[in-house]
Every structure is written in C-alpha cells, then in structure tokens.
Amino acid sequence: MNKIMYLEFERCIGCRSCQAACRECGDHEYKERNYVEYVDFMESRQTYPMLCMQCKDPACARVCPANAIQITEEGVVLSAMEEKCIGCRNCTFGCPFGIPKFDFEQNKMYKCDMCYDRSKHDIAPMCASVCPSDAIRFIDFDEMQALRRRRTQMNLVEGKKPQEGNKWQYVPEFFGVYSD
Amino acid sequence: MSQYLVKEGVKNLHKPGEKLITTHCAYCGMQCGMHIRVNEKTGKVVGVEPRYDWPTTNGKMCPKGVTAYQTIEHKDRILRPLIKKNGQFVESSWDEALDLIAYNFKKLQSEYGKDALSVFGGVSMTNEKCYLVGKYARVALGTRYLDYNGRFCMSSAAGGFNQTLGMDRGSTVPWPELEHTDCFFISGSNTAECHPTSIQWLWRAKDKGAKLIVADPRETPTARIADVHLDLRSGTDSALANGIMHILVKEGYVDEEYVAARCNNYEELKANVEYFTPEYVSKITGIKEEKIIKAAHIYGASPRSVVMFARGVEQQSKGVDNVALYTSMALLRGQIGKFASGVATFTGQGNGQGGREHGQKSDLLPGYRKLTDPEAVKYISSVWGIDPKEMPKPGVSAYEMFDEIHKGNIRSMHVICSNPAVSAPNTEYVWSAFKKLDFMVVSDFFLSETCEFADVVLPATSWAEDEGTTTNLEGRVIRIRKVVEPIGESKPDWEIMRDIARKMGKGKHFEYENPSQIFEELRVASKGGKADYYGITWERIDKEDGVFWPCPSEDHPGTPTMFREKFATPDGKANLAVVDWKAPGEYPTEDYPHILTTGRVVFHYLSGNQTRRVDFLMEQCPVPYAEMHPELASQYNLRNGDKVQLTTRRSHMTLDVRLTKAIRKDTVFVPYHWGKELAVNQLTNPCLDPQSRMPEFKVCAVKLNKA
Numbered sequence: 001m002n003k004i005m006y007l008e009f010e011r012c013i014g015c016r017s018c019q020a021a022c023r024e025c026g027d028h029e030y031k032e033r034n035y036v037e038y039v040d041f042m043e044s045r046q047t048y049p050m051l052c053m054q055c056k057d058p059a060c061a062r063v064c065p066a067n068a069i070q071i072t073e074e075g076v077v078l079s080a081m082e083e084k085c086i087g088c089r090n091c092t093f094g095c096p097f098g099i100p101k102f103d104f105e106q107n108k109m110y111k112c113d114m115c116y117d118r119s120k121h122d123i124a125p126m127c128a129s130v131c132p133s134d135a136i137r138f139i140d141f142d143e144m145q146a147l148r149r150r151r152t153q154m155n156l157v158e159g160k161k162p163q164e165g166n167k168w169q170y171v172p173e174f175f176g177v178y179s180d
Numbered sequence: 181m182s183q184y185l186v187k188e189g190v191k192n193l194h195k196p197g198e199k200l201i202t203t204h205c206a207y208c209g210m211q212c213g214m215h216i217r218v219n220e221k222t223g224k225v226v227g228v229e230p231r232y233d234w235p236t237t238n239g240k241m242c243p244k245g246v247t248a249y250q251t252i253e254h255k256d257r258i259l260r261p262l263i264k265k266n267g268q269f270v271e272s273s274w275d276e277a278l279d280l281i282a283y284n285f286k287k288l289q290s291e292y293g294k295d296a297l298s299v300f301g302g303v304s305m306t307n308e309k310c311y312l313v314g315k316y317a318r319v320a321l322g323t324r325y326l327d328y329n330g331r332f333c334m335s336s337a338a339g340g341f342n343q344t345l346g347m348d349r350g351s352t353v354p355w356p357e358l359e360h361t362d363c364f365f366i367s368g369s370n371t372a373e374c375h376p377t378s379i380q381w382l383w384r385a386k387d388k389g390a391k392l393i394v395a396d397p398r399e400t401p402t403a404r405i406a407d408v409h410l411d412l413r414s415g416t417d418s419a420l421a422n423g424i425m426h427i428l429v430k431e432g433y434v435d436e437e438y439v440a441a442r443c444n445n446y447e448e449l450k451a452n453v454e455y456f457t458p459e460y461v462s463k464i465t466g467i468k469e470e471k472i473i474k475a476a477h478i479y480g481a482s483p484r485s486v487v488m489f490a491r492g493v494e495q496q497s498k499g500v501d502n503v504a505l506y507t508s509m510a511l512l513r514g515q516i517g518k519f520a521s522g523v524a525t526f527t528g529q530g531n532g533q534g535g536r537e538h539g540q541k542s543d544l545l546p547g548y549r550k551l552t553d554p555e556a557v558k559y560i561s562s563v564w565g566i567d568p569k570e571m572p573k574p575g576v577s578a579y580e581m582f583d584e585i586h587k588g589n590i591r592s593m594h595v596i597c598s599n600p601a602v603s604a605p606n607t608e609y610v611w612s613a614f615k616k617l618d619f620m621v622v623s624d625f626f627l628s629e630t631c632e633f634a635d636v637v638l639p640a641t642s643w644a645e646d647e648g649t650t651t652n653l654e655g656r657v658i659r660i661r662k663v664v665e666p667i668g669e670s671k672p673d674w675e676i677m678r679d680i681a682r683k684m685g686k687g688k689h690f691e692y693e694n695p696s697q698i699f700e701e702l703r704v705a706s707k708g709g710k711a712d713y714y715g716i717t718w719e720r721i722d723k724e725d726g727v728f729w730p731c732p733s734e735d736h737p738g739t740p741t742m743f744r745e746k747f748a749t750p751d752g753k754a755n756l757a758v759v760d761w762k763a764p765g766e767y768p769t770e771d772y773p774h775i776l777t778t779g780r781v782v783f784h785y786l787s788g789n790q791t792r793r794v795d796f797l798m799e800q801c802p803v804p805y806a807e808m809h810p811e812l813a814s815q816y817n818l819r820n821g822d823k824v825q826l827t828t829r830r831s832h833m834t835l836d837v838r839l840t841k842a843i844r845k846d847t848v849f850v851p852y853h854w855g856k857e858l859a860v861n862q863l864t865n866p867c868l869d870p871q872s873r874m875p876e877f878k879v880c881a882v883k884l885n886k887a
Binding site: 010011013014015016017019020021023024026041042043044045046047117118121122123124126129130131132133134150151154 | 839840
C-alpha cells in the first residue's frame, strides 16, 4: 500500500458521510469506527472527523494483555482478533484519540482498519471515498507532500488570511497520517 | 449492454457473489453517481459502492446518498394498493383499486365537469415519468388543473432565468469547470449541507486561491469558509444585489463591451441602482457597510466568477426578482457564456431540472413550450394524437390548487411523487383542503403524511426498480438503471398512469411497454422546443457521461456551456433586471418581533418521507429544533434544550431550543423535514411571488414564548 490517509480538518462540513460510509464497508458489520464532532456548536459549525491514526507503535496494541491487536505489514492496526480478545477494554482507555470502541453484546472491541479489504488493493477506504469536501483523502505520499508545499506557497503569495469564520486558529491545518 | 459502467484504470471493490449496477442517487439535483451492490444469488440489494469516475461527483456522496439504498427493500414499503374503508386502509387488488379510481373520476367529471379532477406531480422521478404526468393529466383526465411540487422549489429560478436569459437551464456552466473559477458569489444556499458533493469543487478552486462570498443569515458550514460572509436579514436579497451592482457600476467593474453587445436595459439599471449606496443597503440588509464594499470589490475584480443561489433567494415573494438581479450581477461582469464562469442555481429535487421542462407545470408543455402558444399546442397535440381543441387551458399553481379545492372547483386530486401535507406552506389550510376532497388518490412508495388523507394509495416503485433518465443540476441528462424488480405488487408510476388512462378509455394514447418508448416520445415532443432532447439517446448518455441539453440532433455534441453566442430571448440579448427593493410579505412588528426562516439539514431530504425511515439519518437528526442566537434566547430566559413556542399569524408549535452564535440575532431557524405537529410549514407564510407563484417559506414574522 503506497497510499496514506490525509485529513484536513478545516474542510469538514459535518455531514457525517464518513460515518454512514464506514458502516457500509463490508467487514464493518454496520458499525461505524470513526466519528465527527463539533468543536463548539455554540461558537461555530466547525466540525472535525476523527479516525484511527494507525500509529506506528499503537497504544491500543501495547496495552492489550492478550496481544489481540495485530498490525499488518503495511502498518494498518486491525481490530482485535476475535479468538484472542478477552474484552478487558484496555485499548479503549489507552488510545488518546478514542478510536477503539467496545461491543458489549459480542464482548469484543472494534476499530478503524482503514477498510483493509479495500485499502490493501489500493482502493480508497469508504470514508475517504465519499467525503464530499475532501477533508479525508486517500492519496499518494508524494501527493500529500505536494499539497503541504502548495499550501505554504499559497500562504506566501497571498499571506495567511484569517477568515471571518475562523474561531480556532490553533486547529492544526495539516494532519498527515502515513503508514510508512 | 452492461449494467456496470467503469472507466479503464478505475478500481472498485467487487466482492465475490455480488454484482454492481451503475446508477445515480435518488435524492437531490447533484444526482451523485453510484454503483448499487446486489447479491447475485438472492437478487437483494446489499449496499453501495462509490462511482469514482463520475465526472460531476467523483464518487463522493453525502450521508443520504450512502444510505439511499436502504429505502429500496425497507420494511415500511407499501406492497399492495390500499383502499380506505371506514377510516382504515385495507389492502386490495390492483383491479379493485383502479376500478374504484376510474368510477370516481368518471362520476365526478360527469357531475362537475372535466376540471373537477386535478393532478399534483413531483420531480423526484425520471424525465419519462414527469413527462407522462403532464400527458396523463391533460389527455387521460382532460383537466386543466395540473401542477407540481417544483412550485415550492425551482419555479422562481425558472421565472428569473426566463426573464433575463430567455431560457431556464439551472446552470450555464458544467460543474467540473468550477475548479477554475476565481470567485464564487453564493447567496441563499447552504450548499455544504444541501448539495454536499458540490463543495469539493469550491475547495478545489479555493486551493488555487479562489475567493468565496456567501450571503446567508446563518453562518452555515458554507458561510463558515467564506472570505466574506454577508449576514443579511432574510428577505432583503434584492437590496443586496442592487447594492453590489451599485458598486460594480461606480467602481468601473462593469464589462462595458459585453454589456453593450449582449444586454438590454443597462441605462435603466444604472439609474435604478444609483441610490443603492452601501449605506442604504446596509440599513435594509443589516450587513456592515465595509463587508458589502469588500464583497463587491472581490467579486468585481475577479476575472472569472460564478454567481450561485438556491432556495434561500428563490423561496420568497420576490423570488423571481432576486434571481433576475443576481443573474444581472453576472451579466454586468460579462461572465455568462464563458469558461468557468456564469450563473447557477442548485436544483433541489433529483430531477428538478428535467421535471420542469416537460409539461408538469400548469402553463407548460413538453420541451419548455408555452401552453398559451397555439403553435406549441398544435405540435404537442399532434405528438399525443389528440385534437388541439381538446388541449386543456392553463390551470393554476400548486398552492392555488388548494384555494380551488376550498372553493369547490377541484373535487378530486391525484398526488404523484409528492408530499404537500409537509412541503406546502400554511399546512393546516392544505390539510383541511385534503379533507374536503370528494376523492383523493396518492401514488407513493412509503405511507407519507399526504397518503393518510387519501381514499386510495397506490404503491409506486422506488427509483431503483425502474429505468429512465433524469437531468441533473448542470442540465446533464443521465441514466438511472433498474437495480431490482419491483417490490411486492408495486408498479412504476408510468404503469400506474397508463393503467388509469386505460380505465378512463384513453388507453390508445398510452401504449407503452417500457420507459424507453416514453423517452422516444419525449424526444419527439421536445424537438424544436427550448429544452430540446431530440438528439439524446440512452446509448449516448452511457458513452458520453451524460448529454447536456439543448441537443437538437444526434450528431450535436450537447451544450455544456450555455449562451456562448447569444441569449435565448427574441432579440438574442439578455435583459438586465431593473427592480426596486420591496419588503417581504411579513416583517417584524411589535406583536411578532422576530424573523422565522426555514431550511434543510444535511441528514434529510425534502419532506423526509424517505430519510425519516433510515436509521443512520434519524440517529443524527431525529426531530426539528429552533436554532437561535444566545442573545435572543436570553430575552426569553431560554437555555439550550429548553422548549420554546413559536407563534406566527397562521399557527403555533413547540420546539427544542438550540443555541449558536452562528446565526443573526433577530432570526430563528427551523428545519422543515417533519410532518404533522412537527411541521414548521404550519407557521410559514403562503404569500406568493406574483410571477412564479412561489410561497415565501424563507421569511415570516414570529413571536417567541417559553413553553
């Protein structure tokens, strides 16, 4: 897999297509693994999507006493293996992004796996496929680097313009997540 | 021909045992491309797969689109015809239902004349069906009373475009070109929520430095990313547009050469906008002067710009004026008919564009022909095989049909693909009209609020059980494919209309076995009209990613960019709008001190009859709410989550309060997708635009009380 997930929070329009689409991924059993939140609805309609960062050394896997959370050779952190998961929920507490969720009926955790059955064939995960505003993208590493450079160039040319709607200048503008 | 279309090099996930069928979404005018996943063994719909290679949307979908397939085999589907007996719906056979309809239709017509019947159409269905609704009303039933729910949606845009440009095609520019635009002036459109998949084009342009100006009383997700957000008071668009034009004229931003060569009324317009100084406009609209000036300079200085608008400016008693004025803004800058620039309205309903071109409107015939034009009547009569004398005269607009019911002129109504019990303004008046009808028929695939008033409900198919074409918001005619066989005993609307026509003794005019025969007839009927589909075939649509009308012959490439050479007016020149500002039908008074505006949320589609049945969407947005500024709320001691009673001159309702600073301090916003006691249209003002007969959903005066 040469591609990476690329998030641009500023673009999020809060439509929650990514959540709806997450449920549609074949292996996801109609449960979404990502979320979209308002930063502060009272102030603005700015929302942000959050999905698994696919950490290189993931806290969820490190705190798992049963070694149930596997990492693929491409660096994708998978849901806990059904036969190994003991339902202790350590992973849900360990993850700083709140990604692993717990299914109390089946007594096992589930999390974003970058739609592994799609992304292993270089087909975009469902969330990145449908995101109407390209807040979530599945692109080549080089394309991501170009995008970052491009934005810096634009800021140089035009100056970094504060926009009227911006309430949170500190929301990081770039958040590249990559498996390599 | 293959059901699955994909371009070379584009990968889709193809699960074993499943097939993909290429089609488009059921909902809004974006008509996002998608593949529906069907289990090959069971034939059941199992999901959706993005259509990455559809040029308008690139595989993107909003949450409604992602879950659209769930309505197809939904447990609430009506599977058999329902007849109301002693106040209860009882399942019946098609024969019984159709006989009952024919008996009542004939009886009422013999007692009260032909015009005792009426048809209320809709445009969330294919061109073939929309075309047939017009023919069904005029030939099978022979009534003049025909209109459709586009009156609550697109008719002001149609009126404004016809006035200025001489033709009504929603967008003069194809969507993929928007990436190269330098400035967007968007008014009254929350495109991020209502047409989410078009926001990608705005962002692409923005990434290259394009500017975005948004006029909206709320800081919507669209306005949030604007360079200038013009937070105008609802119902003051005509003042704003005149004010912007004032600055364009004064600061020399007018493309004098273009205007001299291609536009009429320039001198009159100059005289008219002269007194719309920023100061005066600021007073009317409530926007800060410097914002108006900044917006006008950004817009004026941009080499390529697009003016876009939607229901926000159209659903007003001056909707046509607003559209004409905003269109004139684009004309002054010499933008229409050029690359990546022009004017566009966001079509609300799936086939809002195509459905209004082929004779569902009370005064129009297929191909955008006028019913008052004897030549048009003669031509269409010859296509339909009737005597031109039999062609009914123009009827009245959608909302006025309810007046006719109350007057006793309309005794029966057939509602097709529409839910006016939710979507019409002043709904209590509409509900009492339905109760007054002697006989009412509704075709739908879910039991809508309107169905509950009916004597007979006929089970129609959903969009995925029939084939045909729709026309998206760009004016691109596209292909809808059949995914599954009709569920239960449901039938496509064209079959229902054909069968009723047969029972009414007009079967010979409705000899169709499949939708492609209807499309062939539609091609001929539209030939030579303004909306000319004659050169469009289903094969061409597949091959060319849709064909843009007008397309008069099979070797014509279609018309992605409109008005390159001349406009469609008699003299080929556009008519600049010379319109003064007028106040909306209602404005805040002492008794009703605030403004109520209505709109949409991203999770629901129109009257919500489909989306309110989808679990995911209901989890996100189960009930309507009253959105207001904390400063307004504190005047009534209202906190987030409290109940508030909204009262207008029509009625009152109670809602939860949702506080946000992203709205004007004098405005309350309520989304409209719910029925009965949750319908905000109980409160809205049925004050109609004098030309388009569009009700004023967007502005009325309201009073608040803590409930």
